Amino acid sequence: MVQYIFHKADSRGHDHHDWLDSRKTFSFGDYYNPRRMGFGALRVLNDDTLPAGKGFGLHPHDNMEIISIPLKGSLRHEDSAGNKAVAAAGTIQVMHAGSGLFHSEYNNSETEVAEFLQIWVYPEELNTPPRYTLGALQQDADRNRLHTFIAPDKEDGIYIRKDVWFSTGYFDHGTAFTYPVHQPGNGVYAFVIEGRFAVDGKELSARDGLGISATSGIEVKTLSDDARLLIMEVPMNIHP
Amino acid sequence: MDHNISLKLLAIGYDPAIMQVVARLLNSHAGWEGVTALTSEEGLEKISSGKYDAVLLCVGVSTADEGIFRQAVATHHPSTIVIRHYGGGSGLLENELRAALDHHQ
Numbered sequence: 001m002v003q004y005i006f007h008k009a010d011s012r013g014h015d016h017h018d019w020l021d022s023r024k025t026f027s028f029g030d031y032y033n034p035r036r037m038g039f040g041a042l043r044v045l046n047d048d049t050l051p052a053g054k055g056f057g058l059h060p061h062d063n064m065e066i067i068s069i070p071l072k073g074s075l076r077h078e079d080s081a082g083n084k085a086v087a088a089a090g091t092i093q094v095m096h097a098g099s100g101l102f103h104s105e106y107n108n109s110e111t112e113v114a115e116f117l118q119i120w121v122y123p124e125e126l127n128t129p130p131r132y133t134l135g136a137l138q139q140d141a142d143r144n145r146l147h148t149f150i151a152p153d154k155e156d157g158i159y160i161r162k163d164v165w166f167s168t169g170y171f172d173h174g175t176a177f178t179y180p181v182h183q184p185g186n187g188v189y190a191f192v193i194e195g196r197f198a199v200d201g202k203e204l205s206a207r208d209g210l211g212i213s214a215t216s217g218i219e220v221k222t223l224s225d226d227a228r229l230l231i232m233e234v235p236m237n238i239h240p
Numbered sequence: 241m242d243h244n245i246s247l248k249l250l251a252i253g254y255d256p257a258i259m260q261v262v263a264r265l266l267n268s269h270a271g272w273e274g275v276t277a278l279t280s281e282e283g284l285e286k287i288s289s290g291k292y293d294a295v296l297l298c299v300g301v302s303t304a305d306e307g308i309f310r311q312a313v314a315t316h317h318p319s320t321i322v323i324r325h326y327g328g329g330s331g332l333l334e335n336e337l338r339a340a341l342d343h344h345q
Contacts (some may be wrong), residue, residue: 029331032338043332060258062299062328100255100299100328122326127300 002215004200005039009207012047019054023047025191025209039211040187040236041164044120047207049113050075055106062100065121065160067150068093069137069168069230071193073114079103083132087116092137092149094158098123098130117193117230122238124161133158143170146179146231165233168193171222179231180217187213187236190220195227247337249274250292251325252283252309254300261329262298269334280305287312294321294337299328 013024013031024031025045026038038044043064055076068075074088079095080102087093088108095103107114135158138147150166151157157166163183181188190199191209198221199210212218213236220229249266251274253259259276266274275290277283280301287295287309295313297306306324313320323340326332 027335027339029334032335034339034342037335037339043326060255060261060299060328061330062255062258062326064327064330097328100258102257120327126302 002200003213004202005211006202007036007209007211009205012207019051020056021049023207039189039234040213041122041161041234041238042119042189042232043122044118045189045191045209046118047115048118049115050107051113052107053110056104058102058104060100060102061095061097063123063126064097065123065164066095066097067117067119067121067160067166068095068105069117069119071115071117073112074108075114075116076106076108077103077132077134079130079132081130081132085132085134087134090137092135092158094133094135094150094160096123096128096131096160098128101130117191119232121160121164121234124163137168138170144172144175145169146177146229163235165231167231167233169229171195171197171227171229173222173225173227175222177220178217179220181215182233183235184216185236186233187211188215188218189232189234190218191230191232193228193230195225196223197221197227197229198223245341246271247273247293247341248291249294249296249337250277250283250286250290251275251296251298252277252280252286252301253296253298253325254278254280258299258328262296262325262333265329265333280308283309284312288316291317292320294323294340296323296325296333296337298325 015022070089146167146169148167149157152162189211192204
């Protein structure tokens with residue numbers, strides 16, 4: 001039987017510092033909720049705002065797939081593997097922490113805030129070499145269809161593991177579509193970036209999340225104009 | 241779980257720079273005492289000679305090594321919790337410990 005778990009936007013954990021405002025769908029940092037430890041291999045979904053010029057100083061990571069989706073402004077990335085890049089809205093940054101690296105992420109602007117989603121997925125293998133990829137997302141003009149940007153097949157998106165697909169899209173009011181699960185047993189986590197949607201008939205507003213498991217596909221209907229949805233299909237077990 | 245509970249923790253990982261950060265984070269938490277082991281040999285020695293509330297398996301520890309450490313803990317101190325720490329001294333560290341200890345109680 002299909003199972004649903006609903007995470008309303010205002011039920012998320014909230015940290016506010018002078019350098020970061022963060023809304024956390026799942027337990028992270030000082031926010032701990034034993035019923036919010038992730039959704040399958042999806043472990044972190046943070047909705048972060050960095051004031052102008054502020055950011056995360058140099059710090060380490062290992063054995064995690066760390067995906068950043070800038071929503072407004074841009075992030076300036078540097079890491080100990082020698083990568084330097086600016087990830088602006090309309091791009092996606094994927095850091096495979098693997099056997100370990102240090103990195104920093106700062107708002108690249110001295111005048112405007114930067115907003116981004118920080119998403120972590122458990123890796124399929126431990127201690128593999130780190131890698132960094134900066135990719136493009138579809139633009140607002142290419143509307144009313146899902147665009148897959150993370151996929152096992154490199155032709156379709158950036159690879160993070162063989163059983164994970166991430167897709168997003170901008171939709172007009174009334175647009176409806178079916179998202180078929182790629183791999184049996186996977187779950188789907190739908191996160192509304194902007195606007196309103198009905199997912200399997202359940203209404204979601206901006207920054208609400210709905211996890212769906214034991215399903216072969218979900219039905220999506222757009223309930224507002226200028227709506228944007230992120231769909232994350234992940235295995236329900238941490239390890240493959 | 242009491243947020244300020246006293247815990248003695250062993251973190252095993254093979255990247256000294258990352259483990260330095262893990263140790264700093266563990267020891268910055270009130271009531272927590274964290275020590276590190278930077279090789280498998282040092283990890284096994286500390287497991288056999290000391291008593292810890294939890295052993296964290298960190299950067300570089302393979303699934304094969306994990307099995308060896310879990311076996312050593314089961315042999316010497318079966319009440320000790322073994323946790324795979326992901327992320328490298330990240331925002332998951334305290335969460336992983338709290339969840340494991342909550343589950344253990």
